[in-house]
Amino acid sequence: MPYLDSPAGAGPARVAIVSASVGAGHDGAAAELARRLTARGVAVDRFDFLDLLPARLGTLLGGTYHQLLTHAPWAYQRIYATTERPGRGRVSNAVLRAAEHRALRALRPGTRAVVATYPLAGQVLGALRRDGRLTVPVLTYLTDFSVHPLWVAPGVDTHLALHPIPAGQAEACGAHRVLTRGPVVDPRFGPATPQARRAARTRFGLPPHGPLALLVAGSWGVGPVEQAAARIRACGAAVPVVVCGRNQALADRLRAAGTGHVFGWVDDMPGLMHAADVLVQNAGGLTSLEAFASGLPVASYGCIPGHGRTNAAALDAAGLATWIRHADDLGPVLTGLLDGPAGSAQRAAGLALFARGDADGPAAAILDAARRPTPGRGGVTVRVRPERVPAAPVTPAVTAAASGPGAAAVPVRAGRAQRRTALVLAAALATTLLAGPDSTEDAVARGGTHLLHDLDL
Template sequence: MPPRSVPAGVRSRARAGRRRRAGAAPAVSRLLVVSASMGAGHDAVAVELARRLRTAGHETLQTDVLKLLPARIGAGLRGFYRSSIRHVPLVYAGIYAAFFRAGGGPRPGSTPLAALAEDRLRTEVADGHADAVVAVFHLAAQLTGRLRARGRLAVPSAVVITDFAVHRQWLHRGNDLHLCLTEEIAEDVRHRLGRPATACGPLLPDRFRPHPAGESHWRRRLAGAAGRRPPVLLSAGAWGVGSRLDATARLLSRAGYLPVALCGRNERLRRALAEVPGTLALGWVNDMPGLLAACSAVVDNAAGQTALEALAVGVPVIGYRPIPGHGAEGVRRMAALGLTAYAVDSWQLVQSLDRLTAGGAVPGRRLSRGDVVRPLERLAAPR
């Protein structure tokens, strides 16, 4: 059995050996992917990145930056963030404005927090014999950038930026490479940092494509609940958070739609939305491609993985009542890039849905799937 932290390592080496003999692949590299268990989005990106790297013949290790922090600080940070956006979103909005948003002169940063994880990350790199480190969470990006800038991390570091609105905690000049969702974002990062950045597109599994396998099953299930009402997915993320989700569900139902409320792991929210007349409230769903494909549109509040998954499946997305901070900025940025629509009030939401479900014009731009492996191969290659 391969070591726990090197999934499928033996198979990766065998594949790479065969490809090297055929003269078709670079040398095998081992990359440490640093994620964070904040919701499910960052871990999903880390898993897909590791899969693509292994498919290309490389080895991967994965770690959680929150677990690199001492004395359960990471668990406390996650709990505080989750409680803030669920119960006191104005508190998180203030934190975001102070620590994350660019501009306005000197502002506090995450350097003291990142410093607490330095020794443990360096140990993971050394013990795992990693050739490069890839951060997929902004605290991890600050950690690797700080170490590289001070000469305490001998291997190169890359950052996979998962947000559309790139706040300043994603950016550190010490990192060697930034991989972004679009070329516009990459250009912005190059301008702000003067460091290499390229577009790699969203990191989604291949099952997120038009007409996935589970579509017919979900269409039958939703038809039984909807009658003739077009189903509209109301997304609340893995933690089940959002502003006045019950009011949005009532609005959709009164407008002639079937609100399909995706409540994640928030069972209390699922029970509450199940009481809204005409609403189908769901908990955690494993077959997201099929569910998305069976819906007419997605009402999104975070510009996160669900929005990207919907676009990959071919379902239009409307941003509405976004969560504060990165959610609000990301939703507006997606609309500005021509990827989604954005509704500032209930009237615009219904008007947008009416247009989309009647076959009207949808946001015409699609996210291209770029190459994330080759830039990382070059970064990790022996020099």
């Protein structure tokens, strides 16, 4: 049966971006890339990778990731380390093959390039590109400062890195063509004038004088946030201002413990960063990039397992954020970042990330790929069988504000036995999809059994 082809010269450029509503960082990067491409006259389709998984596995995967980070972070660390080994098993291959079919059906005719901002999306798109079913360039935008091997997939034409350190890590993992094009953040993030600083503090009800340490823990509010807030308060270097994301229980506990400035989900993060003097974070994701753009020095403390720790190490090596490994160092490091040369150096390094400008940034690289055939990689047409073209794309990716604990399929408030069972299944599912065992039984053995032995609920 013939294919529907969309030649490179026909109509306005169209780009598809595949993200994932897992936390807020992947969607945040996708949203800003989409905004910049749209401003250049490009038609952008956004998709949530979790919607491309069959049988509601995407919802379950997002929920289990949240559950593991909240209740069994050491189990997530174990799975994260396991997935550094190459190869996938029969179950994970079957699941990702199903996602390949759904992704291909979702792409609209006329699409000139496809961008992944989530590692498993890159794996699926790379497979489609490698075997010729997808004949337009595929790019992966690396949202983190450290690169897990899952970020690098055979078949992906170009990996776009924030900085030379993740670029080098991607190349070490075998990435085909890596470009360092800098970060993308909302243009509202920028250094504050003294007037903007005073206005922001008034607007948020914060002290008009004295240093403020903005403590963040992602959209889910995970990690040892309560301990970090207490340590900041006790060391006296700054007044803690805590953002809990959508974790209302965490916010309630912090207020009950005497932390005076606690916020849930904040829509005006640029304003809150204008009010602050230093950022303390535990994941090294999008919020860190927003702080760099705002001219804030950054400290990594109480980092979550997996990417939180590898990002902290990469940011520290880049001279962008000090990784505080011991509680006794928190006060001296914050003091140095607030008033010393270390803080000045970090502010300069953070702002320098954005010196390239949008004209030579990631969106420009994507548009360049969409406009040019890729030599030897199949041209720039999307080939989709006519009967498989949907009337509308897969449900668009939810915004960062819509992602959070509410998406979890496993109940957060469960009894001890129910939570124990849920976490075992969470580890089994995550190990199946990510680590790639040859059967679900193997997943339970490799992931769930560790929980059965180690979990003390």
